[in-house]
Amino acid sequence: MPKKKISIKDIARSLGISITTVSFILNGKAKEKRISDELTLKVEEYIKHVGYRPSHLAQSLRLGKSKVIVFMVEDISNQFFASIARKIEEKAYKNGYKIIYCSTDNDPDKAKALIDTFKVRSVDGFIITPTPDLESTITELIEEDFAVLLFDRWIPSIDCSYVVVENEKSAFEATSHLIQNGCMNIGFVTVASDQIQMIDRLEGYGKAIEAHGQNKKVLMLPFHHLSENSASHKIQQFVKSNTDLDALFFATNYLAFEGLQALNNLKKQIPNDLLVVSFDDHYFFTLFQPNISAIEQPLETIAEKLMEGMLKMLNGNGDPKLDFKIILPNTLHIRESSDFKKI
Amino acid sequence: MPKKKISIKDIARSLGISITTVSFILNGKAKEKRISDELTLKVEEYIKHVGYRPSHLAQSLRLGKSKVIVFMVEDISNQFFASIARKIEEKAYKNGYKIIYCSTDNDPDKAKALIDTFKVRSVDGFIITPTPDLESTITELIEEDFAVLLFDRWIPSIDCSYVVVENEKSAFEATSHLIQNGCMNIGFVTVASDQIQMIDRLEGYGKAIEAHGQNKKVLMLPFHHLSENSASHKIQQFVKSNTDLDALFFATNYLAFEGLQALNNLKKQIPNDLLVVSFDDHYFFTLFQPNISAIEQPLETIAEKLMEGMLKMLNGNGDPKLDFKIILPNTLHIRESSDFKKI
DNA sequence: TGGCTTTGCTAAAAGGATTTACCAAAAGTA
DNA sequence: TACTTTTGGTAAATCCTTTTAGCAAAGCCA
Structure with missing residues (x-):
C-alpha cells in the first residue's frame, strides 16, 4: 500500500495552524514574515519528522518555473x-x-x-x-x-x-601543420551540410591551402543517412582517383573512422603514404596505431x-x-x- | 514581449461557455458528455485558431502523472x-x-x-x-x-x-571459443565489483575453464576511479608476470581498450602472441587492426x-x-x- | 397535463503550492 | 486614556486542469 503523500495542508491541519504559516517557514521567510521562533522550530521539526517534501509539480505550476x-x-x-x-x-x-x-x-x-x-x-x-x-x-x-x-x-x-x-582557426592551424610537415596535396573530407561549424572548418582549411598557393581537394559526402559502408567506399574512391594526395584532413571524428577503414582497405600506410589529421579528438585516436592527430574541443x-x-x-x-x-x-x-x- | 499564455479559462470566457465544456471537448469526451456537435466544432476551431495547448504541468498536478x-x-x-x-x-x-x-x-x-x-x-x-x-x-x-x-x-x-x-552464458561461450582455438592459459580481466553482471561474467569464464580442466587466471582491477594509466599498467604487469598466457578475455570493452594499449606497449602481437576477446562489442573493435572479437549485447x-x-x-x-x-x-x-x- | 427520460451544459471541488492583503492582540507612545 | 505601531499570524486568490454531481429545458409517453 503506497504511503499517502503528505501535503502542506496536512501539516497545517496536524499542527493546527494555517497553510500560509507553513509555507513561509518552508521558504525561509519565517523571520521576514514575523513567525515566532518557537512556532518555526516546531514546524521545522514536524516537517523533518514526517519527511515532508514539497511537490515540485505544484510549485512549478504556481511559480511558472519547472x-x-x-x-x-x-x-x-x-x-x-x-x-x-x-x-x-x-x-x-x-x-x-x-x-x-x-x-x-x-x-x-x-x-x-x-x-x-x-x-x-x-x-x-x-x-x-x-x-x-x-x-x-x-x-x-x-x-x-x-x-x-x-x-x-x-x-x-x-x-x-x-x-x-574556433572551428575556422583550428582547421586553419591543422592544415598549416600538415603543410609545414611537407604536404603538398591535402584532401579535406567533410559532409555536405550547411551547419556553420562545418562551413567554418572548410573555410579554415581553404584559407590555409590558399595561403600556401596549393590546391583544394574536397570530398563532400552526402549528409543524410550516409550508410557507413558508402562513406568508407567513397573515401576510397577519392583517394584512388587523387593519386597525388599526401594527406587527409577529416572534418569530424566519425568521418576519420570511415577514412581509417578506407585507408586500411587500400593498404595505405599512415603516415608513410598519407598524413592524417581529424577534427574532434577521440579516445580511440590514441589507441589506434599509429596514433591519430586531432583537434580536441574543450569539452x-x-x-x-x-x-x-x-x-x-x-x-x-x-x-x-x-x-x-x-x-x-x-x-x-x-x-x-x-x-x-x-x- | 512574451505572448501571454492562453488557458482553458480564456477560451471558455471568449466563447461564453464553461471551462468544463472546453475540457470535455479537449479530451475527446464531447460525445460521451453530450456536447452538441455544433458547439464541439466551434470550440475545436477556436482552439486551433488561437493555438491553445494545455499545460502539462497542471495536467500532471491534477492527474498525478507527469x-x-x-x-x-x-x-x-x-x-x-x-x-x-x-x-x-x-x-x-x-x-x-x-x-x-x-x-x-x-x-x-x-x-x-x-x-x-x-x-x-x-x-x-x-x-x-x-x-x-x-x-x-x-x-x-x-x-x-x-x-x-x-x-x-x-x-x-x-x-x-x-x-x-545472458552474461554467464556468453562468457562461457567466449571462453569455450578460445579454448577450442587452442588456448590453454586464458586470462580474465575484470573489475572488482559486486555488480551481478560482472559476477556472472566471471562465473561463465570460470565454469568454462573448469570444464576443460584448465586454471583460472583472473586480474581484478580496483573498481573505483581506476585512472586509465593505472589500469593499462596493471594489465601489463599481469601479462608480464604470467608468461604462459595465450589469451585475454576482457569483461568490458573499456577494459579491452586499456588492455589493447597494454599489449601494444608490450609489443605483443594479436593473435600471434595472445588471442583477445571482449565482452560488450564496440564500433572500434572492427576498426582496430586486427579486428577484436567481442560479445555484442542486443542494444x-x-x-x-x-x-x-x-x-x-x-x-x-x-x-x-x-x-x-x-x-x-x-x-x-x-x-x-x-x-x-x-x- | 403530469411524470419520466434525454439533451446540453455548468458549478465547484480537487490537486499542492505561493503570496497578497488583512486582522486581532499586544506593546509602545504621548 | 487614546492612538499608533508592532507582533504573530491567517483567509483567500492564484496557477491550470480534470471530473463529479447536478440543473434546466426539451422531448416523450400515457
Whole structure:
C-alpha cells in the first residue's frame, strides 16, 4: 500500500495552524514574515519528522518555473554530445535543475516538433544544437522568454546566445601543420551540410591551402543517412582517383573512422603514404596505431560555459536578453599520424 | 514581449461557455458528455485558431502523472548507456513520455539522493542500473507505486522487474571459443565489483575453464576511479608476470581498450602472441587492426524491452506489480583477434 | 397535463503550492 | 486614556486542469 503523500495542508491541519504559516517557514521567510521562533522550530521539526517534501509539480505550476532544462542535440549517443551531457548534468543538478534530453537527427521537422512539446511542458531553458531551418522557431522561443543557448553550431542570422569553438582557426592551424610537415596535396573530407561549424572548418582549411598557393581537394559526402559502408567506399574512391594526395584532413571524428577503414582497405600506410589529421579528438585516436592527430574541443569548458550561461539567463539578473556569446579555443594534438618524428 | 499564455479559462470566457465544456471537448469526451456537435466544432476551431495547448504541468498536478521517465545509469557518457538512451528516447516520445537522465557513478549515496529528488518531482517511472546497496531504496520505490525497471544488472534479493542479458552464458561461450582455438592459459580481466553482471561474467569464464580442466587466471582491477594509466599498467604487469598466457578475455570493452594499449606497449602481437576477446562489442573493435572479437549485447532489443515493460507498467493494465523479467541472448562475433583463419 | 427520460451544459471541488492583503492582540507612545 | 505601531499570524486568490454531481429545458409517453 503506497504511503499517502503528505501535503502542506496536512501539516497545517496536524499542527493546527494555517497553510500560509507553513509555507513561509518552508521558504525561509519565517523571520521576514514575523513567525515566532518557537512556532518555526516546531514546524521545522514536524516537517523533518514526517519527511515532508514539497511537490515540485505544484510549485512549478504556481511559480511558472519547472527547473527543467532541455538538452537538444543531434544525437545523444554521439560521444561528443554524450560527454557534454554528462558534464552539464552535474552542474545542473547542483543548482536544482534536471535535464531532459532529446535527439533531432538534424531533422528540422523533428526539432520543431520537439521544441513544441517542450513549450507545453513549461521547461525553463533550452540548450540546443540547431538543425537547419530553425531560425523562426528559436526566435519565437526567445520572444516567449525561454532561456536559449545554442552550442556546437550557431545561427548567424539571429541574435541568440551560444557557446561554440574556433572551428575556422583550428582547421586553419591543422592544415598549416600538415603543410609545414611537407604536404603538398591535402584532401579535406567533410559532409555536405550547411551547419556553420562545418562551413567554418572548410573555410579554415581553404584559407590555409590558399595561403600556401596549393590546391583544394574536397570530398563532400552526402549528409543524410550516409550508410557507413558508402562513406568508407567513397573515401576510397577519392583517394584512388587523387593519386597525388599526401594527406587527409577529416572534418569530424566519425568521418576519420570511415577514412581509417578506407585507408586500411587500400593498404595505405599512415603516415608513410598519407598524413592524417581529424577534427574532434577521440579516445580511440590514441589507441589506434599509429596514433591519430586531432583537434580536441574543450569539452569541460564547453559544459561549464553552457551551464554558466544557462544559469545566468535563468536567474535572470536583470538581463532578459543576456548576450552570452562564447567562442572557445581548441587544442591540436600532434601525434604519429601527421608527424614522422613521433613515430 | 512574451505572448501571454492562453488557458482553458480564456477560451471558455471568449466563447461564453464553461471551462468544463472546453475540457470535455479537449479530451475527446464531447460525445460521451453530450456536447452538441455544433458547439464541439466551434470550440475545436477556436482552439486551433488561437493555438491553445494545455499545460502539462497542471495536467500532471491534477492527474498525478507527469509523463516523465527517469533514466538512471552509471554514466550517460558511456557508449553503452548513451546508445540505449538514444533508442529508448524515440519509443518514449512516441508514447508521450519524456526522459530525464542522470548518472550515479555507481555511488549508492548519489543514487539515493537522485531517486529522492525524483520522487518529489512525481515522475512516473524509473529505468535504473542499480548501484550497490540500493535494495531498500528500490523496494520503497515499488511500494510507493512507481514503475521500476532495472537493466544491465539486477538485484537478486528483491522482486523487481528487469531487462538483462545472458552474461554467464556468453562468457562461457567466449571462453569455450578460445579454448577450442587452442588456448590453454586464458586470462580474465575484470573489475572488482559486486555488480551481478560482472559476477556472472566471471562465473561463465570460470565454469568454462573448469570444464576443460584448465586454471583460472583472473586480474581484478580496483573498481573505483581506476585512472586509465593505472589500469593499462596493471594489465601489463599481469601479462608480464604470467608468461604462459595465450589469451585475454576482457569483461568490458573499456577494459579491452586499456588492455589493447597494454599489449601494444608490450609489443605483443594479436593473435600471434595472445588471442583477445571482449565482452560488450564496440564500433572500434572492427576498426582496430586486427579486428577484436567481442560479445555484442542486443542494444535494440534491450531498449525495446525496456520501453515495452515500462509502458506496460505505466498503463497499469490491472497488474500493479507486473512481473517483467527479461533475459536476452548476446551474439559472439568471432573476428581476427581470436581466430587465425580470419586473418 | 403530469411524470419520466434525454439533451446540453455548468458549478465547484480537487490537486499542492505561493503570496497578497488583512486582522486581532499586544506593546509602545504621548 | 487614546492612538499608533508592532507582533504573530491567517483567509483567500492564484496557477491550470480534470471530473463529479447536478440543473434546466426539451422531448416523450400515457
